[in-house]
Amino acid sequence: MGRAMKRYLTCIHILFSILVLSSCGKSPLLNHDLAKPKGPSEPGAPTISNTECPWFFKTENLCFNLTWTVGPSLQQDNSFVLKFWDKTTGKPDIGPFKLPAKRLEILPWMSMGHGSFHDVVIQQLEIPAIRASEVRFIMPGQWDIHFKLFDGGALVDEVLVPIKL
Numbered sequence: 001m002g003r004a005m006k007r008y009l010t011c012i013h014i015l016f017s018i019l020v021l022s023s024c025g026k027s028p029l030l031n032h033d034l035a036k037p038k039g040p041s042e043p044g045a046p047t048i049s050n051t052e053c054p055w056f057f058k059t060e061n062l063c064f065n066l067t068w069t070v071g072p073s074l075q076q077d078n079s080f081v082l083k084f085w086d087k088t089t090g091k092p093d094i095g096p097f098k099l100p101a102k103r104l105e106i107l108p109w110m111s112m113g114h115g116s117f118h119d120v121v122i123q124q125l126e127i128p129a130i131r132a133s134e135v136r137f138i139m140p141g142q143w144d145i146h147f148k149l150f151d152g153g154a155l156v157d158e159v160l161v162p163i164k165l
């Protein structure tokens with residue numbers, strides 16, 4: 001499919017979503033389960049996550065967990081904190097915590113092929129940890145938060161954290 005066609009379809013898709021969202025005040029799409037979004041570890045979720053190493057960058061032998069500090073929900077700026085530890089020598093909650101050696105990018109992406117048209121803000125905390133803020137989900141449905149590690153310009157590792165809104 002050509003780029004123009006893709007862009008056209010994305011526009012149609014978003015227009016349709018806006019219509020669905022605005023046409024009925026009590027839309028089931030909006031009201032259902034928004035207060036308690038489904039986490040990745042729920043039964044039936046496509047990705048396996050465990051408490052010892054919820055998410056894993058294999059190129060750095062690095063586990064990480066994700067704790068929402070705002071949200072997640074639609075139509076607001078959500079944020080979360082990431083803590084990383086070595087899979088062999090570290091433990092969740094105890095650490096020692098460290099940061100990925102490579103450059104991290106965070107991209108919320110919808111299953112049907114578009115993002116949020118807004119960059120996630122990444123901030124390094126002293127713990128050490130990373131705070132991601134201005135995380136936006138512009139419509140209900142299945143999203144993946146892509147965590148990408150770059151070595152120079154090359155993508156070398158990627159973890160997808162699914163989230164349904």
Ligand SMILES: [Cu+2]
Pocket residue numbers: 013110112114139141
């Ligand atoms: Cu969409």
